[in-house]
Amino acid sequence: xxxxxxxxxxxxxxxxxxxxxxxxxxxxxxxxxxxxxxxxxxxxxxxxxxxxxxxxxxxxxxxxxxxxxxxxxxxxxxxxxxxxxxxxxxxxxxxxxxxxxxxxxxxxxxxxxxxxxxxxxxxxxxxxxxxxxxxxxxxxxxxxxxxxxxxxxxxxxxxxxxxxxxxxxxxxxxxxxxxxxxxxxxxxxxxxxxxxxxxxxxxxxxxxxxxxxxxxxxxxxxxxxxxxxxxxxxxxxxxxxxxxxxxxxxxxxxxxxxxx
Amino acid sequence: xxxxxxxxxxxxxxxxxxxxxxxxxxxxxxxxxxxxxxxxxxxxxxxxxxxxxxxxxxxxxxxxxxxxxxxxxxxxxxxxxxxxxxxxxxxxxxxxxxxxxxxxxxxxxxxxxxxxxxxxxxxxxxxxxxxxxxxxxxxxxxxxxxxxxxxxxxxxxxxxxxxxxxxxxxxxxxxxxxxxxxxxxxxxxxxxxxxxxxxxxxxxxxxxxxxxxxxxxxxxxxxxxxxxxxxxxxxxxxxxxxxxxxxxxxxxxxxxxxxxxxxxxxxxxxxxxxxxxxxxxxxxxxxxxxxxxxxxxxxxxxxxxxxxxxxxxxxxxxxxxxxxxxxxxxxxxxxxxxxxxxxxxxxxxxxxxxxxxxxxxxxxxxxxxxxxxxxxxxx
Ligand SMILES: Cc1cc2nc3c(=O)[nH]c(=O)nc-3n(C[C@H](O)[C@H](O)[C@H](O)COP(=O)(O)OP(=O)(O)OC[C@H]3O[C@@H](n4cnc5c(N)ncnc54)[C@H](O)[C@@H]3O)c2cc1C
Ligand SMILES: Cc1cc2nc3c(=O)[nH]c(=O)nc-3n(C[C@H](O)[C@H](O)[C@H](O)COP(=O)(O)OP(=O)(O)OC[C@H]3O[C@@H](n4cnc5c(N)ncnc54)[C@H](O)[C@@H]3O)c2cc1C
Numbered sequence: 001x002x003x004x005x006x007x008x009x010x011x012x013x014x015x016x017x018x019x020x021x022x023x024x025x026x027x028x029x030x031x032x033x034x035x036x037x038x039x040x041x042x043x044x045x046x047x048x049x050x051x052x053x054x055x056x057x058x059x060x061x062x063x064x065x066x067x068x069x070x071x072x073x074x075x076x077x078x079x080x081x082x083x084x085x086x087x088x089x090x091x092x093x094x095x096x097x098x099x100x101x102x103x104x105x106x107x108x109x110x111x112x113x114x115x116x117x118x119x120x121x122x123x124x125x126x127x128x129x130x131x132x133x134x135x136x137x138x139x140x141x142x143x144x145x146x147x148x149x150x151x152x153x154x155x156x157x158x159x160x161x162x163x164x165x166x167x168x169x170x171x172x173x174x175x176x177x178x179x180x181x182x183x184x185x186x187x188x189x190x191x192x193x194x195x196x197x198x199x200x201x202x203x204x205x206x207x208x209x210x211x212x213x214x215x216x217x218x219x220x221x222x223x224x225x226x227x228x229x230x231x232x233x234x235x236x237x238x239x240x241x242x243x244x245x246x247x248x249x250x251x252x253x254x255x256x257x258x259x260x
Numbered sequence: 261x262x263x264x265x266x267x268x269x270x271x272x273x274x275x276x277x278x279x280x281x282x283x284x285x286x287x288x289x290x291x292x293x294x295x296x297x298x299x300x301x302x303x304x305x306x307x308x309x310x311x312x313x314x315x316x317x318x319x320x321x322x323x324x325x326x327x328x329x330x331x332x333x334x335x336x337x338x339x340x341x342x343x344x345x346x347x348x349x350x351x352x353x354x355x356x357x358x359x360x361x362x363x364x365x366x367x368x369x370x371x372x373x374x375x376x377x378x379x380x381x382x383x384x385x386x387x388x389x390x391x392x393x394x395x396x397x398x399x400x401x402x403x404x405x406x407x408x409x410x411x412x413x414x415x416x417x418x419x420x421x422x423x424x425x426x427x428x429x430x431x432x433x434x435x436x437x438x439x440x441x442x443x444x445x446x447x448x449x450x451x452x453x454x455x456x457x458x459x460x461x462x463x464x465x466x467x468x469x470x471x472x473x474x475x476x477x478x479x480x481x482x483x484x485x486x487x488x489x490x491x492x493x494x495x496x497x498x499x500x501x502x503x504x505x506x507x508x509x510x511x512x513x514x515x516x517x518x519x520x521x522x523x524x525x526x527x528x529x530x531x532x533x534x535x536x537x538x539x540x541x542x543x544x545x546x547x548x549x550x551x552x553x554x555x556x557x558x559x560x561x562x563x564x565x566x567x568x569x570x571x572x573x574x575x576x577x578x579x580x581x582x583x584x585x586x587x588x589x590x591x592x593x594x595x596x597x598x599x600x601x602x603x604x605x606x607x608x609x610x611x612x613x614x615x616x617x618x619x620x621x622x623x624x625x626x627x628x629x630x631x632x633x634x635x636x637x638x639x
Contacts, residue, residue: 192275
């Protein structure tokens with residue numbers, strides 16, 4: 001089986017701070033990590049590789065520094081890594097991102113394409129489904145589990161608000177995976193040593209099947225009108241009192257604020 | 261001259277930090293309190309190659325180097341001194357001497373099992389009457405056909421209870437003094453070899469420090485490590501490498517104590533403000549950090565030289581001396597800055613201070629390191 005996993009490098013948003021004056025992210029000193037859902041997707045691919053045998057390719061579109069997450073993927077056990085990078089890709093919105101990725105994926109042969117559900121920075125959850133549309137492949141989003149019958153059918157467990165859906169889908173298909181699907185393995189020490197001896201393939205716009213006018217900023221119909229940070233709520237007041245007294249306090253407070 | 265880590269080393273540091281934080285730190289207080297060897301942690305470390313970092317791939321190791329190995333011991337020790345020494349004794353004192361002195365057959369037999377962490381390693385040099393004066397070995401190995409018959413005992417042996425392979429030293433010719441000492445590899449379960457009393461210690465309580473007892477223990481000659489009578493040199497060379505590991509352990513303990521203290525002084529309020537606002541706190545922290553960073557430079561330099569195959573024994577002695585004394589000083593200050601809370605087991609600095617003390621004692625006391633350093637200056 002051949003599996004491709006789309007991984008994205010994101011700032012570690014658990015460590016990110018917002019400049020209170022400008023309302024923008026302070027990116028300085030914030031470490032870059034592999035997007036958590038994508039790591040879950042990679043782990044899912046690596047488990048399939050261990051259990052049933054598979055060749056796992058990882059691909060990312062990003063600046064040259066995104067090399068780091070590809071090395072990390074090698075150190076976890078990926079077999080092949082592709083960095084999609086070109087000035088022409090810069091400024092892409094989700095549509096242009098998924099278009100470029102799809103252009104690269106057309107060059108690859110796979111039974112299963114895995115993306116994360118959503119990136120913790122852009123947070124749109126659009127890229128995976130858009131890729132499936134560009135490639136005209138069936139897609140299943142929000143995956144928590146996946147089994148392969150060894151022939152061509154996947155059984156998938158999809159997380160939905162009310163519970164789960166179990167689906168059967170034939171290869172080739174696209175899935176988007178949740179970080180909660182598994183506990184991604186650590187990179188191994190030997191894997192890290194090897195990761196820097198392996199080759200990361202670098203592909204630009206000329207290596208993929210795309211119409212240049214649909215790439216990057218030019219190919220992005222979305223424009224950001226305004227970005228701002230929501231103001232912080234002040235700390236609440238804590239009362240440790242009996243229920244009756246508590247009800248009285250709440251009613252008074254609501255009256256003070258003209259809610260009642 | 262370059263003081264930066266390579267990309268590969270940065271990635272390694274990121275992995276080992278995550279591992280230490282998520283897998284090692286949560287157990288540190290418990291294994292200390294229960295004086296329990298963290299076998300489950302060893303299994304996890306084995307799975308990702310931490311038990312064989314500087315062992316070449318051809319012998320089943322990770323194919324890393326001594327710098328990476330020292331970084332691993334540092335990061336593990338920053339959250340748990342016990343876990344740091346388990347890896348250090350296993351790697352530097354058992355796998356390394358077999359790699360450096362073993363026959364091809366011995367390497368094939370032992371290194372893959374040690375490097376994969378399936379087997380744990382230990383090192384038995386110290387005896388009740390041969391500590392700093394390691395040449396005073398009383399354990400004997402007497403030739404008997406194709407075997408040696410070993411009699412005697414070793415004391416204070418790290419990992420002893422859980423190890424499967426031990427590198428040990430015995431007198432093959434008492435009349436020759438240090439030139440009559442030979443090294444051997446011995447496996448757990450060899451008839452006549454048993455594990456004796458387990459020590460109750462001040463710190464690194466999970467590390468299983470025990471006696472080794474040899475009573476007419478029959479060891480085939482093929483288990484001799486290196487040449488006959490060359491054991492003392494092997495022991496000293498092994499300890500040179502081991503000192504990088506212990507220096508890294510001390511460095512980790514100091515850094516761990518700093519990390520805890522920085523957090524604490526920002527939270528703790530007295531006289532209406534955080535104690536971090538007092539200049540004494542700030543100056544103590546500055547000294548703690550400066551000495552710890554200086555220790556790191558010495559540790560990395562020694563590891564780098566070993567990797568480059570440049571003589572490093574003085575560097576290793578300096579690294580261990582300085583890092584150990586820094587660990588003791590820094591953990592002591594960390595407890596002081598925590599006040600009464602630091603003296604209780606509610607906070608990890610209490611454990612760190614107890615753990616730090618051993619780094620001034622084993623693999624050559626600080627006095628021994630001073631002898632090594634000055635002897636080289638005066639020769
Ligand atoms: C309105 C708008 C304007 C933007 N403008 C810019 C801009 O000017 N410059 C700029 O740099 N960025 C810009 N971005 C950000 C960029 O478009 C998105 O980060 C990117 O398209 C991915 O979208 P996402 O982060 O929401 O990912 P999601 O759709 O949430 O990601 C889902 C999954 O898709 C895959 N995936 C997503 N991105 C990649 C990737 N690059 N490589 C491999 N796999 C990937 C991953 O598996 C991921 O888990 C903009 C985003 C928006 C919404
Ligand atoms: C927890 C723990 C784990 C250990 N693990 C191992 C292990 O795995 N394998 C192993 O073989 N050993 C191990 N040891 C033994 C350790 O290496 C010795 O304890 C150490 O070398 C000191 O020897 P000693 O205890 O006999 O002290 P002594 O040699 O009796 O020293 C007592 C004091 O005298 C000083 N002193 C001695 N000689 C001189 C001198 N000539 N000049 C100046 N001062 C001197 C010493 O520096 C020290 O301060 C371990 C010890 C402990 C406590």
